[in-house]
Amino acid sequence: MDFAKYLPLSQRRPADEVNVTGDRRAEIAAVVREAHRLILSAPEGERDARARTFAANAGLAMPAPPADSADALPASADAIESGDRRKIAELERVVEAALRLSDALGLNAEIAPLTYGAVAMYASTTAPFDRRAAISGHSVVAVDGDWRLGQGPELHGTAEGIVRFLTGLSDVPPRPPAR
Template identity: 30%
Template sequence: MSDLSRYLPLSNRPKRDESAVTSTWNVELAEVLTALTAVLAPLPDAAWATPSRRPAWSVHDVVAHLAWRLSTSRGERWRTSARSLAEQGFSAAAAELAIARRAAASVDGTPTALVARLTELRDAAASGSPGAGVGDDERERDDTVQTGISALAEAVIAAADLAATLDVPIAVPERASGAVALRRALEAPTEIKAVTRGRTLAATDADWSFGHGPVLQGTSAEILLFLYGRSDTAPRPAPMA
């Protein structure tokens, strides 16, 4: 499913006006990038080498990959990924890391430059410039920020990863965290689906839940980190009433 907004609201909360629910993720992406840049801008250069929650990835790698992902069209991403996969012996993990490091090396990949690039992408998303609201599975343009659900997912998991890595809060809109969690739950690897199948996932710090069966709960970030393989700690069963 490329557009999960049709499934919102995600929980069985009381009915309310959902007229603001659309397939456009510009606003949410801009909010996530605003929160990210606020944390990254004052970060000492040495902290950018801190290992992230993704094995072998540093803070710098995570940010460089995010900047590349949000500013690269689907066709170019496919070509780059295919080439990197072949170069890295068809290891998907190694291929993605190589892309992140190559992207940083191809431009001024200093922390200051990466923060500036995320700021530019934030401004493009916030402005709603032509092409900025187009989903990843529809028409895309090389000269605009990508703001489909999969692009939003990259920004949301990067925020969750860096917040846990740096031990700082990075605010993510509830609608964004819920939609990204639902999308990932539908596409997660078998070992993660084995934990979540036949269960309801519920965020304890946001107004969303989805699924059927006994409730597994955690904060939005905890659920996202588990679903994306950044944490081995699964959501926990809800206390018995």
């Protein structure tokens, strides 16, 4: 008897998975480019300091002074995109740094919902215990993205809000849907 057909994953519809990868270079580069866009909105005298802070928080190497740090970000993004493979932990760090930057500038970071989803999935396993406990046993649904994680009763939040909660940038957890 073939027991495999009774396993939950064996019955899903086949899909093209040729582009599925653990390499996060493209997403990291996109977030670095977004950070550069955010930095350009800062007063000119603050841009290099903001770029250095972002790079330090993101774990990125930047040129030594007196080089313009803000102007180095697009080249850094290009190098990341064409360089060695990058892991999800690096993506989480860069997204968190971009969110900190957006908070400091009072702007909204424009990060792809699926990038937030990847970071949320990773953070749901590495976040402090109290944050993991808040979503444990639930299906966390991004109301503005095409993703969900976990199983159980639904908790809703924006993709950014879920990531902010799991990374400790916000104390507002995803909530049950309004009735």
